Amino acid sequence: MDQNMNSTKEGLISGSGAIQHKAYARVGLLGNPSDVYFGKTISFSLANFWASVTLEPSPHLIINPHPIHDLVQFDSLDHLVNRLQSEGYYGGVRLLMSICKLFHKHCKDNNINLSPGNFTLSYDTNIPRQAGLSGSSAIVCAALSCLLDFYKVRHLIKVKVRPNLILSAEKELGIVAGLQDRVAQVYGGLVHMDFSKENMDKLGHGIYTPMDISLLPPFHLIYAENPSDSGKVHSTIRQRWLNGDELVISSMKEVADIAAEGKSAILQKNYQKLAELMNHNFDLRRCMFGDECLGALNVEMVEVARRVGAASKFTGSGGAVVAFCPEGPPQVKRLEDECRKAGFSIQAIQVVPSRLNDVDLKTLSK
Structure with a gap:
């Protein structure tokens, strides 16, 4: 698997005092959406797309x-309306403001002193909007890394709690999400996550186990230029789960078990089993949510892959699909042809290695 990634340097930019960090898009490989139901997941960071934040x-x-992304000047009323219909009302400014506020609150609540000094934050991103690739949390994650370095408190805010901090900044804005995406973006690489109720109640976070990305087979990313809104896909499932709906509860447990089985399959390089688990993961989601809720375009992306015998499932809640061709290059070629006919974009996936530096790793041992 190609593990190369964009080589722009991060951290302190020599001579300018500026700090720059990236956070990458996320692929939920197995177990999603059980992360918000005390389940288990396996995710990895995707080098193909990222958000960068610069602090000066x-x-x-x-x-x-x-x-x-924060456009406020338009050529006409039609331009404004078309823009809002395709991009929505919000860019990244609110995300940067929110993480600044929640970072300040976290430090105050935990008696972490912040040295005086102001800064300018700016961001950029090439993560497709509403594609289920965690574009919003990538901006927040990159901004948090900048704040940690600017205030020199990276050693005081543990890696394990950073996903919670990122999620709290998004919840502040009414964004509905779970910890999975933020864990993948903070840690980088391939991570197995256990969000059991016992762990969440006792620790306030899950148990996160990094895995070797070289164990993964080649994957492909399929996405649409005009995807569905991933924020709407969870629909009534949460309420049904809270109400004790037996189908949802049993299915969500089965989805979580898929991640546990997937961990073993990956460690053993049992890629046929991995393909079966990917397909079963989506089938369970489809059974719970229904096609109307998932959206015809999202379902078609999965079906395009399955028509050539590839395993496929959502990367998140819709908008993009991760596909695996166990038969190798000839099958990949057929998949590319089918995607082109259907009007979908397809890319070979590059996985980001671990994002943790020596200071980060020391916080894991405390």
Whole structure:
């Protein structure tokens, strides 16, 4: 598997005092969406797409709007309406503001002193919007890394709690999500996550186990140019789960068990089993949510892959699909042809190695 990634340096930019960090898109390989139901998941960071945040010391604290994603000047009323219909109302400014607020609160609540000084935050991203690739949390994650370095508190805020901090910043804005995406983006690489109620109640977070990315077979990413809104896909499932719906509860447990089985399959390089688990994961989701809720376009992306015998499932809640061709290059070629006919984009997936540095790793041992 190609493990190369964009080589732009991160951290302190020499001579300028600026700090830059990236966070990458996320692929939920197995177990999603059980992360918000005390389940288990396996996810990895995707080098194909990322968000970057730059922090520069400045006299005043400034959040720079992005010239494209935070557009406030339009050619016409039609331009404004079309823009809102395709991109929505929100860019990344609110995300940067929220993580600044929640970072400050976390430090205050935990008696972490922050040195005085202001900064300017700016961001960029190439993660497709509404594609179920965790574009919003990538911006927040990259911004948090900048704040950790600017205030020199990376050693004081443990890696295990950073996903919670990122999620709290998104929840502040009404974004519905779970910890899985943020764990994958903080840790990087391939991670097995156990969100059992016992762990969450006792620790406040899950048990996160990094895995060797070289164990993975080649995957492909399929996505649509005009995907569905991933925030709407969870629909009534949460309420049904809370109400004790037996189908939802048993299915969600089965989805979580898939991640546990998948961990063993990956460690053994049993890729046929992995393919079966990927397909079963989606089938369970489809049974719970129904095609109307999942959306015809999202279902078609999965079906396109299955028509050539590839295993496939959502990367998140819809908008993109991860596919695996166990028969190798000839099957990949057929998949590419089918995607082209259907009007979908397809890319070979590159997996990001671990994102943790020496300071981060020391916090894991505390």
